[in-house]
Amino acid sequence: MIELQAIQRDFNVGDQTIHALQQINLTISQGEYVSIMGPSGSGKSTLLNVIGLLDRPSSGTYTLDQAEITALSDDERADIRQHKIGFIFQFFQLLPRLTAQENVELPMLLAGTAPFVRQQRARKVLQSLDILDRAGHRPDQLSGGQQQRVAIARATVMQPKVILADEPTGNLDRHSGREVIRILERLNGEGMSLIVVTHDPEVGQRAKRHIRMIDGKITHSD
Amino acid sequence: MLKLRDFIRLIVMAIFCHRLRAFLTMLCIAIGIAAVVLLTSIGEGIHRFVLSEFTQFGTNLIGINPGRATTVGASVGVFGAERPLTIDDAEALKRIANVEAVIPMVQGNAEIKAFGKSRRSTVYGVGAEFPTVFTFNVSAGRFLPDDDPLAPRAYAVLGYTLKNELFGTKSPLGQYIRIGGSRYRVIGTLESKGQVLGFDLDDAVYIPTQRSLAMFNRDSVMEIDLLYKEGANQQQIVGAIEKLIIARHGKMDVTITTQQQMLEILGSILNVLTFAVGALGGISLLVGGVGILTITTIAVRERTSEIGLYRALGARRIQILALFLGEAAILSGLGGVIGLAVGLLGGQLLQLIFPALPTHFSLFFTSLSVILAIIIGLIAGVLPAMHAAQLDPVTALRAE
Ligand SMILES: Nc1ncnc2c1ncn2[C@@H]1O[C@H](COP(=O)(O)OP(=O)(O)O)[C@@H](O)[C@H]1O
Numbered sequence: 103m104i105e106l107q108a109i110q111r112d113f114n115v116g117d118q119t120i121h122a123l124q125q126i127n128l129t130i131s132q133g134e135y136v137s138i139m140g141p142s143g144s145g146k147s148t149l150l151n152v153i154g155l156l157d158r159p160s161s162g163t164y165t166l167d168q169a170e171i172t173a174l175s176d177d178e179r180a181d182i183r184q185h186k187i188g189f190i191f192q193f194f195q196l197l198p199r200l201t202a203q204e205n206v207e208l209p210m211l212l213a214g215t216a217p218f219v220r221q222q223r224a225r226k227v228l229q230s231l232d233i234l235d236r237a238g239h240r241p242d243q244l245s246g247g248q249q250q251r252v253a254i255a256r257a258t259v260m261q262p263k264v265i266l267a268d269e270p271t272g273n274l275d276r277h278s279g280r281e282v283i284r285i286l287e288r289l290n291g292e293g294m295s296l297i298v299v300t301h302d303p304e305v306g307q308r309a310k311r312h313i314r315m316i317d318g319k320i321t322h323s324d
Numbered sequence: 325m326l327k328l329r330d331f332i333r334l335i336v337m338a339i340f341c342h343r344l345r346a347f348l349t350m351l352c353i354a355i356g357i358a359a360v361v362l363l364t365s366i367g368e369g370i371h372r373f374v375l376s377e378f379t380q381f382g383t384n385l386i387g388i389n390p391g392r393a394t395t396v397g398a399s400v401g402v403f404g405a406e407r408p409l410t411i412d413d414a415e416a417l418k419r420i421a422n423v424e425a426v427i428p429m430v431q432g433n434a435e436i437k438a439f440g441k442s443r444r445s446t447v448y449g450v451g452a453e454f455p456t457v458f459t460f461n462v463s464a465g466r467f468l469p470d471d472d473p474l475a476p477r478a479y480a481v482l483g484y485t486l487k488n489e490l491f492g493t494k495s496p497l498g499q500y501i502r503i504g505g506s507r508y509r510v511i512g513t514l515e516s517k518g519q520v521l522g523f524d525l526d527d528a529v530y531i532p533t534q535r536s537l538a539m540f541n542r543d544s545v546m547e548i549d550l551l552y553k554e555g556a557n558q559q560q561i562v563g564a565i566e567k568l569i570i571a572r573h574g575k576m577d578v579t580i581t582t583q584q585q586m587l588e589i590l591g592s593i594l595n596v597l598t599f600a601v602g603a604l605g606g607i608s609l610l611v612g613g614v615g616i617l618t619i620t621t622i623a624v625r626e627r628t629s630e631i632g633l634y635r636a637l638g639a640r641r642i643q644i645l646a647l648f649l650g651e652a653a654i655l656s657g658l659g660g661v662i663g664l665a666v667g668l669l670g671g672q673l674l675q676l677i678f679p680a681l682p683t684h685f686s687l688f689f690t691s692l693s694v695i696l697a698i699i700i701g702l703i704a705g706v707l708p709a710m711h712a713a714q715l716d717p718v719t720a721l722r723a724e
Pocket residue numbers: 113114115120121122140141142143144145146147148149719
């Protein structure tokens with residue numbers, strides 16, 4: 103499903119070039135559960151951003167669902183993000199002025215889904231994540247774990263094929279972290295591919311497939 | 325694609341979330357608009373006031389002054405070469421078709437004495453038709469009679485102020501007064517005309533032209549005013565006047581100014597005034613625009629990570645652009661409406677406090693300023709909005 107070939111991502115900082123990704127070759131099938139680990143600055147986030155179409159590789163080819171991605175226009179990439187990819191961030195990225203439910207509705211709102219359908223689906227997802235009772239609360243009225251669950255609801259409400267989580271437990275206590283991981287694993291069990299970037303060995307080990315990165319290169323892949 | 329209703333909801337929510345900023349943005353535009361509306365309504369008011377002062381004499385007037393003018397108003401006499409403009413000339417002009425009245429005019433200052441009281445006032449040497457031409461009303465007695473213009477009787481008519489100064493509440497009719505040493509009999513008084521463009525037409529005495537020429541030791545009148553029939557061809561009359569002057573003087577040595585020309589010149593001068601005043605308001609509008617630009621720029625910077633999130637959730641660049649532009653448009657539109665209301669109310673208030681200051685609401689300038697406000701708001705919104713749309717999603721998401 104995801105196929106990266108000779109992916110290179112260079113950043114020009116001043117007159118220096120940083121090779122954040124070097125010759126990355128990686129294939130991930132539909133429904134896989136993959137963890138990406140490695141020291142800070144090794145290129146984990148950059149790799150996730152490339153996979154999530156937020157970032158364009160400097161060179162190499164990327165095929166998603168048999169479609170070549172690197173040549174697509176900005177709008178086409180936005181559409182793929184909308185329908186096929188769900189992002190989960192370390193700092194949740196919830197809009198503070200919206201309620202939990204409104205935050206979950208946001209991707210559907212951007213996609214033009216009718217309000218009634220939107221509300222139904224948002225509530226259903228919130229219920230499945232056990233935070234429906236917090237639907238009317240704003241993010242600052244929720245705990246970190248609850249906020250991340252709202253973020254997961256938002257990432258999955260469009261029923262994407264793949265969930266990309268960048269340090270999803272990095273800002274949570276151990277207990278909330280475990281809960282978030284369990285939820286993600288459950289979604290993986292329902293068929294969504296799950297790629298988790300993490301520092302935490304405990305979290306990383308739970309994945310079925312482990313990838314290690316150092317200095318922009320994959321040094322280990324099951 | 326994002327539905328219009330949701331689109332507006334997103335914008336309104338963002339505006340509500342940043343109330344202070346939204347308020348400041350609107351304030352910028354509102355002040356500018358209010359300034360334009362207020363200033364142009366004062367400008368328009370003065371414009372109309374001055375024009376109405378002029379047109380109260382009617383618009384079928386033609387003035388004839390000695391000397392050829394280089395530009396209208398300033399007459400430059402060719403030294404010694406021009407023939408004096410005389411009462412005979414005025415008599416001849418009366419015979420032109422469609423001419424209703426002709427008044428040879430002389431103006432000067434003289435000491436006026438009555439019953440031991442004395443006052444220096446303006447003396448106007450005019451003809452019998454003066455009240456008709458300049459729309460004066462006689463309050464008591466009658467105006468100067470239609471005597472032989474070259475040998476008129478020594479009659480005088482008093483202006484409102486002068487009559488009060490010299491006679492108080494007593495009737496001056498039939499009384500004798502001295503004007504510049506000569507004896508005149510008062511046969512009438514005029515109703516108050518007030519100040520017309522700074523000239524006090526009430527503190528004056530009106531006597532026959534021929535007598536004023538002798539009084540001021542002149543052989544020519546200062547001006548001949550001519551009233552023609554309503555609906556007559558002005559061009560034809562001007563042509564006839566020229567022909568007559570050439571026939572009598574041997575060449576065209578006078579300047580003919582029609583009231584219409586006067587009004588046009590005056591109108592264009594006053595337009596410049598209104599425009600200058602409007603430009604002042606425009607500057608404040610521009611300052612408001614800069615304010616909006618600053619505030620929107622800050623808004624985009626503060627909401628960078630939000631933009632990144634929208635992009636991650638699949639929003640296209642054009643949607644981001646539309647969101648921020650929509651915000652700027654709504655804020656400047658609202659600011660415009662508020663400014664309009666304040667400007668109009670301010671105009672009314674000004675009228676209440678200073679009734680003498682003429683104000684007039686100008687639809688043209690007001691609509692212009694509202695359109696300008698929206699354009700300025702959009703321009704000030706476009707730059708930051710474009711910046712927002714061009715943001716790289718990864719960089720945007722990392723901003724905190
Ligand atoms: N926008 C950028 N501009 C310049 N350098 C960047 C940028 N993004 C990432 N990098 C660099 O690329 C490298 C990999 O970064 P990142 O993928 O964030 O690492 P990780 O997530 O593994 O900590 C780092 O050296 C980082 O400084």
